[in-house]
Amino acid sequence: MRAKHAAPRRAHGASNRVRIIGGQYRRRLLEFPDGAGLRPTPDRVRETLFNWLGQDLPGWTCLDLFAGSGALGFEAASRGAARVVMIERDARALAALEKNRTLLATIPVEIVRADALAWLANTRETxxxxxxxxxxxxxQAGPVLADLVRHLNAGGQVYVEQATDVIAPPGFIIHRSGRAGRSHFALLVKE
Structure with missing residues (x-):
């Protein structure tokens, strides 16, 4: 799923791990399987993102497309989101997401096995x-962004992370942006 900066570190054959950096589950470690491109957003970038968002997300509804390790979705749930929908198609990643949801007892997290683009095309949720x-x-970020405005509530925001500069498509403005290694990331706001 997420190919980022450097490959995840493994300690003596242990599973890959990502740490939740804020909220109710701060410091909890989540395990995820090896997989081509399955790498979570680094702590430093997640910290920047949630600083931009205001740290806590009480009552928010969130969608984590291409969930992978679930780092972003579980971080949102830890920070008080009322509902987090995670979309992932890889069976091993899905099993790890389910295990981590149980470990954290995160009731508001829904995990859906689906292709992100197909799921988005067939839902009316916002x-x-x-x-x-x-x-x-x-x-894949471009095609997703082209169809995303209709899935956002008024004032809705989109976090994008990709290998090239983020360009706001029609209906969005770039609120904040940054770069870490080869990854470019931005927070877009619905106009």
């Missing part, structure tokens, strides 16, 4: 915040 972090260099 959200306050959408995470778009497709596999690195996949070029």
């Amino acid at each position: 959200f306050d915040l959408v995470f778009v972090d497709p596999p690195f260099d996949s070029g």
